[in-house]
Each structure stands twice: as structure tokens, then as C-alpha cells.
Amino acid sequence: MSYSEFYNPEETFSRDAICALQTERLRKTVAHCMGSAFYRKRFADAGLSPEDIMTLDDLKKVPFTTKQDLRDTYPFGMASIPLSECTRLHSSSGTTGNPTVILHSRRDLEEWANAVARCLWMVGCRPEDVFQNTSGYGMFTGGLGFQYGAERLGMLTVPAAAGNTLRQIKFFTDFKTTVVHAIPSYAARLYEVMCERGIDPRKDTSLRILAIGAEPHSEDTRKRIEDMLGVKAYNSFGMSEMCGPGVAFECPRQEGMHIWEDYYIVEIIDPVTLEPVPDGEVGELVLTTLKREAMPLLRYRTRDLTRIIPGECPCGRHHRRIDRIKGRSDDMIILRGVNIFPIQVEQVLMQFKELASDYLITLENEGGNDGMTVEVEFTEHSLDDYSALQRLEKNITRMLRDEILVTPRVKLVPKGTLPQSEGKAVRVRDLRKQY
Ligand code: AMP
Numbered sequence: 001m002s003y004s005e006f007y008n009p010e011e012t013f014s015r016d017a018i019c020a021l022q023t024e025r026l027r028k029t030v031a032h033c034m035g036s037a038f039y040r041k042r043f044a045d046a047g048l049s050p051e052d053i054m055t056l057d058d059l060k061k062v063p064f065t066t067k068q069d070l071r072d073t074y075p076f077g078m079a080s081i082p083l084s085e086c087t088r089l090h091s092s093s094g095t096t097g098n099p100t101v102i103l104h105s106r107r108d109l110e111e112w113a114n115a116v117a118r119c120l121w122m123v124g125c126r127p128e129d130v131f132q133n134t135s136g137y138g139m140f141t142g143g144l145g146f147q148y149g150a151e152r153l154g155m156l157t158v159p160a161a162a163g164n165t166l167r168q169i170k171f172f173t174d175f176k177t178t179v180v181h182a183i184p185s186y187a188a189r190l191y192e193v194m195c196e197r198g199i200d201p202r203k204d205t206s207l208r209i210l211a212i213g214a215e216p217h218s219e220d221t222r223k224r225i226e227d228m229l230g231v232k233a234y235n236s237f238g239m240s241e242m243c244g245p246g247v248a249f250e251c252p253r254q255e256g257m258h259i260w261e262d263y264y265i266v267e268i269i270d271p272v273t274l275e276p277v278p279d280g281e282v283g284e285l286v287l288t289t290l291k292r293e294a295m296p297l298l299r300y301r302t303r304d305l306t307r308i309i310p311g312e313c314p315c316g317r318h319h320r321r322i323d324r325i326k327g328r329s330d331d332m333i334i335l336r337g338v339n340i341f342p343i344q345v346e347q348v349l350m351q352f353k354e355l356a357s358d359y360l361i362t363l364e365n366e367g368g369n370d371g372m373t374v375e376v377e378f379t380e381h382s383l384d385d386y387s388a389l390q391r392l393e394k395n396i397t398r399m400l401r402d403e404i405l406v407t408p409r410v411k412l413v414p415k416g417t418l419p420q421s422e423g424k425a426v427r428v429r430d431l432r433k434q435y
């Protein structure tokens with residue numbers, strides 16, 4: 001059977017066509033936002049009426065929406081349609097204060113499934129594939145989001161959900177799973193357990209495509225996972241506030257993630273001055289939804305740091321590309337006045353073949369001085385002699401110092417030592433707050 005390379009016409013729209021569609025949808029979205037008590041007040045406070053927003057350029061008149069706004073309006077204050085017309089609610093739990101609530105109408109769920117299906121189709125998934133989802137279902141949007149998208153595409157879906165690694169692996173072999181969705185830390189875990197059981201993913205499974213996302217990971221981590229599992233791994237970006245997965249996804253070129261501009265208006269701003277940064281420079285991603293019915297969001301500050309990759313992708317899609325997420329502005333470690341992102345540490349560690357994928361950064365205060373310890377697991381057979389271990393620790397320390405400008409204490413620990421988390425990996429432990 002022959003298929004088209006593209007899932008739907010919008011996918012290959014020219015820049016002009018994308019902008020025209022965005023303008024039309026922005027006007028509709030702004031008018032629709034007036035259904036929400038929150039945006040009515042926001043506009044009134046800013047002295048704006050919906051008619052003031054006629055062009056894409058006018059969008060900058062609209063104040064930003066923040067996660068705090070979502071918390072302040074908990075649970076239903078952001079709804080633009082009556083609750084009786086909403087069909088699903090997702091909630092992300094906050095460690096402090098109210099969680100946030102995201103509401104969806106039936107049409108929102110349809111559109112979400114279409115967006116995820118487009119992403120999966122783009123990387124070569126077809127109805128003949130068997131898709132296994134290792135994400136938690138329920139409130140975590142990587143579960144239901146990928147489920148509906150994969151079903152929309154027509155694959156045979158295996159909603160295995162999170163955990164139970166042995167059962168996941170049995171499903172891989174028994175059901176001849178070809179496509180998997182996993183967070184990067186779990187993809188590495190699957191490989192380790194397969195090795196322990198004497199299963200070679202390249203020979204003993206049919207795996208060929210992996211969607212990995214939900215947490216920051218480096219290019220080296222991706223390559224490692226691809227090598228381990230014998231798959232092509234595509235970076236998948238999304239967040240609950242924007243539905244979940246399906247916001248941006250890598251195409252087969254693997255040179256950045258196309259962000260679907262028929263669904264979102266993309267801005268990158270300086271998180272301090274709140275001014276736009278030029279294309280190519282890192283800043284905070286700000287998104288405006290263009291097709292959301294239950295809870296449209298205008299200029300939502302995602303806190304995620306990334307940049308627009310300048311230039312066109314040779315794949316034929318004109319939706320702009322964002323780079324790997326560098327981290328969230330709230331993940332940034334400030335150590336002795338130096339700003340550090342955990343991903344910078346990962347980028348260095350993953351260059352060492354002797355190291356496994358798990359690491360943990362601990363920040364402590366000893367005698368009034370802040371310090372950083374990086375514990376990282378080494379692979380079972382890589383280091384049997386003590387002096388080799390010491391040499392490696394020294395090398396890693398030197399490379400880390402060059403990258404992050406502070407000298408951390410590096411501790412190599414045997415594989416399986418660091419705590420495993422079921423959901424997104426915990427990479428930083430900040431014990432300084434106790435002092
Ligand atoms: P949640 O709303 O709980 O699904 O979390 C969404 C957040 O996960 C985003 O705002 C990002 O910080 C992070 N995230 C999602 N996808 C990726 C990705 N591909 N790379 C890095 N971080 C990601």
C-alpha cells in the first residue's frame with residue numbers, strides 16, 4: 001500500500017498561508033476568549049477590546065498569561081465555554097498551592113488526536129504498526145494524548161501504561177511492537193532490563209521508532225538510546241496547558257522540532273525584559289492557542305527555554321523549528337552566582353562511553369560554601385580497576401568545570417545505585433534550602 005508522506009494539507013502550507021490562517025484563527029480565538037471571566041477582566045484592565053487584535057502584530061498588546069493565572073482561577077475560572085460542553089479535565093499537580101486545571105471540549109480532544117497523529121505519521125508510523133505506550137494514563141497527558149493520536153492514525157495500540165518493565169518487554173516480543181512512546185530515562189531502563197534478561201532489542205524485537213520526550217535530554221542521550229534499542233528516536237514536546245504531546249515534534253531530519261503553527265502562535269521572549277529575542281537566540285517560549293475551544297490561552301509563558309532554529313527545514317514543512325528544550329527557567333541552578341542547567345551536565349556525562357544514563361546532581365552547603373556533587377552510574381564491566389575509576393572521575397570533573405564554570409565533586413557509582421523514579425527522572429536534589 002502506498003501512502004502520502006504528509007498527514008494533512010496544513011502540514012506543508014507556505015509561510016504566507018500559515019500567517020493568513022494564524023491571523024484568521026487569532027481573531028476568532030480572541031473573540032472566543034471573551035467567554036471566559038478571566039480574559040474579559042484581563043482585556044478590560046488593559047483597556048483592550050477584541051477588535052484591537054486584528055493582526056499578528058497586534059498580539060503583543062495582549063498581556064501574558066502565566067501559570068499563576070491558572071492557579072488563581074482554579075478550578076474553572078479560565079473556561080471559555082459552559083462546563084456542560086466540556087468533556088475532559090486534566091490537572092497537573094503543583095508542589096505548592098493549587099494545581100492547574102486544563103479543560104477540553106469534544107472538539108479539542110479531536111484536534112489533539114489529529115495533532116499527535118500528524119506527528120507520528122511524520123516520522124513514518126503507519127496503520128500496519130503496533131504502538132506501545134509506556135506513559136502513565138490518567139492525568140499525565142502523555143498517556144491519553146498518545147493513545148488517541150495513535151488510534152486516530154490507525155495503528156494497533158497497546159496501552160501498557162507506566163512501569164512493570166518485564167511486562168512491557170514481554171509485550172514488545174509477543175505483540176511485535178514497532179513503535180514505542182517513552183520518556184528518555186525509561187527508554188534507557190527498558191534497555192537495561194532487556195540486557196539483564198538476555199534480550200537483544202535489535203534481534204529479538206521489531207522496534208523501529210521511538211517517540212521520546214516530556215523531559216530534557218541531550219543529543220548524545222538520544223544517540224545512545226537509538227544505538228541501544230536499534231530505533232530512530234524522535235523528540236516530542238508538549239505540555240498539559242497546550243493539551244499535552246503534539247505541540248512540536250522532530251521530522252525525519254532530526255534537526256529540531258517543527259512546532260505546529262496552525263495550532264499555535266510562537267514567540268520567544270527574554271524572560272527578564274519580556275521583549276522578543278531575535279530568531280536563533282535562546283529565550284522563553286510563549287504560546288497562543290489557535291484552535292482551543294474550552295480553554296484558549298493567549299501568550300502563555302511556558303517557562304521552557306529554547307530557540308527558533310533559523311532557516312527552512314529541507315523536509316518540505318514550513319512550520320518553524322524549535323531547538324531541544326534547554327530546561328525550564330525554574331529548573332535553573334544558581335550555584336555561587338553561576339547559572340547552570342542540568343542538561344549541560346548531562347551533555348558532558350553522555351560523552352563518556354563508560355557511563356550509564358542515570359545521574360543525580362546534589363547541591364549542598366558545607367561550612368557556608370555551596371557545592372555540587374554529581375553522582376553518575378558506570379556500566380557494569382567498564383571499570384574494574386580503581387585507578388581507572390579515579391582517572392575517569394578526574395576527566396569528567398575537568399570537562400564539567402569547562403562547561404559549567406564550577407568544579408563539582410564527581411562520584412562514580414555502580415549501575416543500579418541511584419534511585420529510579422517512575423515518572424519523569426529527578427536529576428537535581430537541592431539540600432541547600434535546609435541551611
Ligand atoms: P507536563 O505538563 O507535566 O506534561 O510537563 C510539560 C513540561 O515537560 C514542559 O513544559 C517541558 O518543561 C517538559 N517537556 C515536555 N516535552 C519535553 C521535551 N521533548 N524536551 C524537554 N522537556 C520537555
Ligand code: ZN
Binds near residue numbers: 252258313315317
Ligand atoms: Zn523538517
